[in-house]
Amino acid sequence: MRDTFVKTLLVEAKKDSNIILMTGDLGFGVLDEFQRELPGQFINSGVNEQTMMGLAGGYASTGKRVFVYSIGNFPTLRCLEQIRNDVCLMNNPVVVVSVGAGYAYGSQGYTHHALEDIAVLRALPNMDVIVPADPHETVGITQLLTSTKNPSYLRLGKSNEPLIHDKEVSITPGKINEITSGADGTIIFSGSVGVIALEAAKELESQAISVSVASMPFVSRIDLDYLKGSAKKGPIIIVEEHSYRGGVGSAVLETLSMQGITAQVALVASAQTNLSQIGDQDFLRNENGINVFSIVSKFKALLAG
């Protein structure tokens, strides 16, 4: 996903010199081509995320679209107040880009696990939180972000994420992208956990339960029409690689509550039972309850109602 993002950004940045890529000294082997081809639009600020984010706010205030790139917690939690005051309050056109969503850097330990970022950035006024499912969505969303001006947070995986869509998808801000359609309920996911959602749908299919599977990249702009339809149809499971507290599931539940929509909803998200546990992404997802078994059992429990 990160390579797809940088490649797409480079194409757009060649056409528009106002597009700037800023990094806090990360992206070895990933940002090289951009730096080589567009040195005037590339800034390595050094290891100083707070200053970098303030700098990005000021830079963007001069009419530039500044993409600030780093790993997971560094361009998000480390410089939260700079995002709040210098980007969101001033409504500057900065895109915060994190790589390594969830457990993508699993074996590197909890400092590198991004599990609270959606909750924290989603709480900021003016901030548009966006979580692409796969490289195809990443292309469309990156293109979208080069042509818009609002403060945004682009939460990317790392590398080699499976393709969820079989071809490039047209991206409409605020719209859920349905991948398969079913009659008995819906599994909604954000990010590269789509592969687990699809597997769970297959498992349910084998038990004669037919569900829709849909990617929800726009976390700050909820697709109310889709949710209303899903709520009527049956149970809704929301799958994300993030803490239960305040993530995508919470965003959906808040919206349902505020709109007075009754629905059967269950969340599949990280239990964060052992913060110090080391392992690869698949292992840690599974250990923390982000797995096919959780989705299937929660769906069936709701269905049995």
Added chain:
Amino acid sequence: MEKIESPFSTAAELALAARHEIIKMTSAAKASHVASALSVVDILSALYAGAADISPKNLNDPTRDIVILSKGHSASALYSVLALQGFFPLEWLADYCKNDAPLGGHVTSKGVPGVELSTGSLGHGLPYGLGIAMSRKKSGVSGRVFVVLSDGECDEGTIWESAMIANHHGLDNLLVIVDRNKIQSLTFTEDTLKLEPFADKWTAFGWETEEIAGHDYQALEKSLATQNSPKCIIADTTKGKGVDFMENSVLWHYKSPSPEDVTKAFEQLSENY
């Protein structure tokens, strides 16, 4: 660039008028930070009386100078100077801190002509100004960026990170003025977290550094006029300057002037200026 014509063409006249407004505003609003405002008002007056190329007429010019007051708690000083120079109506000052008024207790940019950045959390103004200066430098756009810091604010790591970045990128369009009044929130700066040798620190970070008398308009104007690299002016100031019972007192970082204090303060101003 032609010389800016403003209602107050000298920093001395502007600063004296602003001192009266600051005292009235902080008293009426029962607001804090009167002494911080009196400390920085001469620096701001020098900038807005002509040292910086900024006026109500050129606000939309992308090549004009930028002034950022990073010590946002001195809002009453900035608002007074801007209002007196015609950036917005003087009447706004009377509504300082009132419900739904444009001017808040810390510097607010939204809807306030002449204010570049909302500040109030320390250590934000310099990175932000650095970003503007870097963008201009990379794009070949002229115009300097002036950032006014408090000395206590230099406890923040972002100040020194910014100092490194500005030097690394050769930003000769970025100028910092530190309001060195030697008092911060709870006590003196040197009893809180030693800043000295303060000028040596900036010099070691690759900045052209000058220490000047911070209430001396000629010294300010001379030092603000030129730079060949990122430059730091350490303006030696007195907290509460101009009103003897407010000078050098931590209490007046917080205390709001009573109506009697205002009368006494105005008497002092007529004696001292």
